[in-house]
Amino acid sequence: MDHEADVFYRELPKVELHAHLNGSVSFQTIEKLLKRKPHLNIEHSMTAIGKGQRRTLDECFQVFKVIHQLVDTEEDILMVAIDVIKEFAADGVKYLELRSTPRAEKKTGLTKKGYIETVIKAIQQCKNEGVDIDVRFLVAIDRRNGTEVAMETVELAEEFMLSSHGVVVGLDLSGDPTVGHGRDLLPALQRAKNCGLKLSLHLSEVQSQLEETDLLLNLPPDRIGHGTFMHPEVGGSQSVVDKVIKNNIPLELCLTSNVKGQTVLNYSKHHFKYWYQLGHPSVICTDDKGVFCTDLSQEYQLAASTFGLSREAVWTLSQQAIDCIFAPEAVKQQLRQKWTELHSQLFK
Numbered sequence: 496m497d498h499e500a501d502v503f504y505r506e507l508p509k510v511e512l513h514a515h516l517n518g519s520v521s522f523q524t525i526e527k528l529l530k531r532k533p534h535l536n537i538e539h540s541m542t543a544i545g546k547g548q549r550r551t552l553d554e555c556f557q558v559f560k561v562i563h564q565l566v567d568t569e570e571d572i573l574m575v576a577i578d579v580i581k582e583f584a585a586d587g588v589k590y591l592e593l594r595s596t597p598r599a600e601k602k603t604g605l606t607k608k609g610y611i612e613t614v615i616k617a618i619q620q621c622k623n624e625g626v627d628i629d630v631r632f633l634v635a636i637d638r639r640n641g642t643e644v645a646m647e648t649v650e651l652a653e654e655f656m657l658s659s660h661g662v663v664v665g666l667d668l669s670g671d672p673t674v675g676h677g678r679d680l681l682p683a684l685q686r687a688k689n690c691g692l693k694l695s696l697h698l699s700e701v702q703s704q705l706e707e708t709d710l711l712l713n714l715p716p717d718r719i720g721h722g723t724f725m726h727p728e729v730g731g732s733q734s735v736v737d738k739v740i741k742n743n744i745p746l747e748l749c750l751t752s753n754v755k756g757q758t759v760l761n762y763s764k765h766h767f768k769y770w771y772q773l774g775h776p777s778v779i780c781t782d783d784k785g786v787f788c789t790d791l792s793q794e795y796q797l798a799a800s801t802f803g804l805s806r807e808a809v810w811t812l813s814q815q816a817i818d819c820i821f822a823p824e825a826v827k828q829q830l831r832q833k834w835t836e837l838h839s840q841l842f843k
């Protein structure tokens with residue numbers, strides 16, 4: 496980790512809605528994976544982007560390929576998922592939506608179905624151990640894999656939505672934004688929506704995707720990841736902004752991810768400012784806490800210090816994230832209750 500966040504931000508109860516499993520693997524867990532697979536000759540410097548370092552988004556995607564080499568059995572996935580869940584819990588996250596791309600690996604016999612089952616098993620195991628966090632799962636589509644794989648992924652997600660007792664709640668569209676086009680994925684996304692899966696889509700993470708964003712907004716998605724280049728000031732358009740506002744689609748905003756991935760020049764230029772000033776639902780998230788060496792407390796603290804938010808404003812921000820979760824209304828009520836209980840402790 497680059498810094499330790501102040502106590503207030505760690506104790507602040509938080510909701511994390513945008514976390515890719517394999518991007519969230521901590522230094523300590525990477526250490527364990529390196530010991531399991533010394534023959535790969537992978538070093539820490541290949542799996543994370545440290546303090547003050549920046550990479551192009553393209554280079555970030557190389558990092559994921561390295562991590563995927565390290566996480567290629569059910570055993571690895573189980574360990575990684577349990578570690579990641581416990582780390583979020585230790586950081587004060589009370590509700591977490593993890594997302595991950597089911598992968599099959601011929602070498603190890605890993606199947607996509609086994610992948611999803613293992614993540615669900617990890618979630619169940621943490622629950623049985625009494626870890627103080629409610630975890631849900633979004634099955635991810637990697638956009639580079641095209642139409643057919645997207646449709647298969649939706650079918651799998653649908654199956655697990657029906658059998659996982661509420662753990663699988665939705666679908667994520669992610670992957671290298673410069674590869675593939677949303678139009679080819681539209682039928683799969685439409686199908687997901689029709690069968691009751693919630694949709695969180697990475698949109699306009701890079702510039703010049705306005706046409707795709709405009710098209711996919713017609714679904715409409717239930718949440719947007721990043722949305723960095725949607726507003727007119729950065730080459731977006733007012734009509735796209737109007738669609739987002741009209742449909743009241745919350746944004747998942749990941750400050751450090753965008754700064755380290757160089758799609759945003761610096762923290763003060765982050766589009767959090769634009770959407771927050773509009774009063775539009777904006778949720779602070781980590782994206783890839785392992786790769787970008789951050790955690791959710793730190794992201795809240797960075798937002799507060801960069802944009803001059805008071806502690807009460809930070810509290811409200813974390814509380815309003817509850818409105819944006821994909822789990823049902825009863826879960827939202829429980830979380831609101833929890834926030835109310837914790838408020839007096841934090842502001843005594």
Ligand SMILES: CNc1ncnc2c1ncn2[C@@H]1O[C@H](COP(=O)(O)O)[C@@H](O)[C@H]1O
Nearest residue numbers: 515516517518559594595596637669670671
């Ligand atoms: C930095 N901005 C980003 N933009 C788009 N997709 C991203 C991403 N960060 C992560 N992913 C997606 O998540 C995968 C790794 O986790 P999982 O193997 O699925 O658990 C990456 O391969 C990519 O598809």
Ligand SMILES: [Zn+2]
Nearest residue numbers: 515669720782
């Ligand atoms: Zn992401």
